[in-house]
Amino acid sequence: MQDPLRRFKADIFQALAHPTRIAILELLGEGELSAGALIEKLGMEQANVSQHLAVLRAKQLVTNRKVGNQVFYSVRDPIIIEVLRLMRSFFHAHLKEAMGMLDEMQKDLAESGR
Template sequence: MNLEMQRFKAEFFKALAHPLRIRILELLGEGDKNVNELQTLVGSEGSAVSQQLQVLRAKNIVSGTKEGNKVIYTLKDPMIIELLAVAKQIFNNHLVDTITILDKFKEDEEEPVTPKN
C-alpha cells in the first residue's frame, strides 16, 4: 500500500514539474478558463498551453467541460492551490536561509584581519 502511495506522489509531482503547468494551475485557481484565456494570460502559443493541459488532464489534475465550441478547464481539487502556496513558502524559507548565509559571508569579509604575533 505504501509503495502505491509513493508511486502516486511521484507521478503527481512529475505532472507539476513544468513552469507553464504551474502557471496554468495558478490561473485556474483564480477561476475556470478556456484555452484562449489561458494563452492570453500566460503569453504563450496555443499549442504549448494545450500540450500542458493534456498532461494535467491525463493526471486528473484538471478537467475540461465542453461549452459550445470551447472547453472550459477547472481544477479537479482546489487543494492544488494550497499545495502551490506551501511550495512558495518552502521557496521563501530557502531564500531566507540563503540570504542569511550570504549576509554572514559578507560580514566575515568585512571584518578586519588582525595579525598574530
C-alpha cells in the same frame, strides 16, 4: 502496497514539475478559464499549452467542460492550490539559497550561450 502509492504521488509531482503547468494551475486557482484565455494570458504557443493541459487532465488535476466551441478548465481539487501555496512559503523561507540557485541557472544559461 507501499510502492504503487508512492508512484502515484510521484506522478502527481511530475505533473507539477513544469513552470508552465504551475502557471496554468495558479491562473486556474482564481477561477475557471477557457483554453484560449490561458493561451493568451501565458503568451505561449497554442499546441504547447494544449499539451500541458493534456498532462494535467491525464493526472486528473483539472477538469474541463465544453461550451460550444470552447473548453473551460478548472482546478479539480483545492488541495493542489494549497500545495502551491505551501511551496510559496517554502520559497520565501529559502529565498537566499533560492537566489543562489537562480544565479547558478543563469550562469549555466550564459555558458551554454557561448
